[in-house]
Amino acid sequence: MTESDEWDLDAVARSLLASQDEPEDLPVPSVEYWADILERRAPLSEQDRAILAISPRSRARQALAQHRYRNAYLTRAANCNNIPVMQAAASSTGRRRSRFAPMKDFSVMVEPSGPNGWLIICDVLEGFPGGSSVELVDSEGTVWLSGTPNDDGRIAARHESVANPLDARGPFLIRIDGIELT
Numbered sequence: 001m002t003e004s005d006e007w008d009l010d011a012v013a014r015s016l017l018a019s020q021d022e023p024e025d026l027p028v029p030s031v032e033y034w035a036d037i038l039e040r041r042a043p044l045s046e047q048d049r050a051i052l053a054i055s056p057r058s059r060a061r062q063a064l065a066q067h068r069y070r071n072a073y074l075t076r077a078a079n080c081n082n083i084p085v086m087q088a089a090a091s092s093t094g095r096r097r098s099r100f101a102p103m104k105d106f107s108v109m110v111e112p113s114g115p116n117g118w119l120i121i122c123d124v125l126e127g128f129p130g131g132s133s134v135e136l137v138d139s140e141g142t143v144w145l146s147g148t149p150n151d152d153g154r155i156a157a158r159h160e161s162v163a164n165p166l167d168a169r170g171p172f173l174i175r176i177d178g179i180e181l182t
Helices: 009-018 031-040 046-054 056-078
Strands: 106-112 117-124 134-138 143-147 154-160 172-176 179-181
Touching (some): 056 172, 056 179, 117 134, 143 154
Antiparallel strands (some): 106 117, 134 143, 172 179
């Protein structure tokens, strides 16, 4: 290997983890244990991170718990009021913040950003599955906002336009990991 060669660290890590043997004397937490951590939205302890690093069975159980949690969230969110409806602006003159009608799991607003820009901001509320992505899409299929929420549960996208770019673009929908909430 020369200095100019680059390592694909993700591929190396996947290869090492795939060939890892399960330690014989390690107690493996149950799927329910990992599910409880997800439901409480608790950070992983040092011990939990260590177990995940050395135990393939623990990683598999945690992945199963994440999969179940995500699916339960999507089922619930799809059956709640999560249809984004733009509320009429208080004033038709000037550049003013506008909001979407309240939704069960999301808060969406559009606000001016500089002289010719707008921020579209989506806050996901408590319980959103970590690592999942959110998209705000109009009736023509244009994606106005896309991303994974930050640690504060927020996604933002900036658009250049003098007028609010979302005016007269509805109806809108929200997608989580490509699945439409209706």
